[in-house]
Amino acid sequence: MNFDITILGSNSASFAYGRHHTSQLVNHNQCLYLIDCGEGTQNQLIRYKVKIQRIGHIFISHLHGDHYLGLVGLISTMHLQGRTDELHIFAPAGLDEVITLQLRLSDTRLNYPVTFHEVNTEVAATIYENEVLTVSTIPLNHRVKCAGFLFKEKPKKRxxxxxxxxxxxxxxxxxxxxxxxxxxxxxxxxxxxxxxxxxPPKHSRSYAYCSDTRYDERIIPLVQHADLLYHESTFMTDMEQRAYETFHSTAAQAAQVAKTAQVGKLMLGHYSSRYKELEPLLAEAQEVFSNTILSVEGETLSIACE
Ligand SMILES: [Zn+2]
Ligand SMILES: [Zn+2]
Structure with missing residues (x-):
């Protein structure tokens, strides 16, 4: 059973140095899940040869533009390319209204059903499950309602x-x-x-996605022992005060979460466009938690089966 994460976008508010707005593709057991869909995500999906009609579920963390402005374009392309399968979109309150209005004003009647699932960003709850996987929310500490997502395999058989x-x-x-x-x-x-x-059964693997958020210790028990943690790291330590004021984290703070939660590996991302080179962010994180990597667009990480 495969469990792969492909990075489609890794930057924060603005495009910079070839880096796009946040988006990731999770491929678990050949099912495709999209997490966040910033502007440009559709182009990235084409660039990395993802079959968009195979995406059945989209998870949007919050309604800042760098996390969802690509959505209406993707929905429209799915329609133009003849999609008939239902699409499920999980997001905080309000996204339904935004997308429905855009489609109504362009007189677009989709030839496939879209079902919106409103996510309560205040509590950790399971919002999706199939036979082998659950997706749960991770309440985050951001300027608007925001939730991360924990993809966790169900217990396996002996x-x-x-x-x-x-x-x-x-x-x-x-x-x-x-x-x-x-x-x-x-x-x-x-x-x-x-x-x-x-x-004994094989290990049930998990992937925790946390963007955007202030450093917040309430996240730690929710991502405990995840095989892979993605935690936003918009700034370096000298900008810690700025990170606090803008409800973001530093790379070292992301690493502190990873260390305390004893995760397998940490992946950084949501980089500020003030940083052309990302190695210094990586170095600051690795001082706290050595098994840290940068998210790099076009790269796919596989969570191995033991
Ligand atoms: Zn953001
Ligand atoms: Zn944000």
Whole structure:
């Protein structure tokens, strides 16, 4: 089962040095999820050869333009290219109104259904799930209502060691073993003790996306032990006061969250356009949490299966 994150945009408020507004594509088990959709996202999806009609769910963190101004264009292109599948959009209150108004004034009647799901940015809650994955909100501390998103795999089944099964069994028996139960015969005698013939389930992987936010320790328990944490890092430490005033974080603060939450890896992003070179941000973060990387547009990170 794949779990990949592709960076489509990595900058904050303005385009700079070839860097675009925030957007990321999550590909989990061949299902595509878009997180944020700043201006230019559609071009980035084309550039990196993403099949846009395969995107079924879009998660918008907040209604600052650098996180959603590309949305109406993407919705329109999906329409023009003959989409019929439903599209689900998760966002704080108000996005429904904005998009519906734009479509109404251009007399666009979409030939596919769009369903808006209003996200409560005050509480951590599961807002989407399928058989293998859940998406939950991470309340963030920003100038407008804002939520991050935690993509987490559901607990997996135990793994059967097939070579250890010597007597007859059916699919029914295999399913019991995967659930952690023993196999008994008609007299109630144990034929296979679960622990003898199965291995523990594989690790359930998770990806936490946090943009935009002030440094806020309330985030830490919500992203605890995530395999990969994306945390905005708009500024360097000498701009910490500016970060506070504008409800953003520094790279070192992002690293402090990663360190305290004991995540596997930290990815920085949402860079201020004052920085042409990003290595100094990376260096400041790595002083606090060494396993830190920069988000780089066009790159795909895979969260490995153990
Ligand atoms: Zn932003
Ligand atoms: Zn913002």
């Amino acid at each position: 793994r059967i060691v097939m070579e250890s099964l010597h007597r007859g069994y059916t699919n029914f028996h295999l399913n019991l073993l995967k659930k952690g139960e023993d196999i008994k015969d008609e007299n109630g005698e144990i034929v296979y003790k679960n622990a003898d013939v199965t291995l």
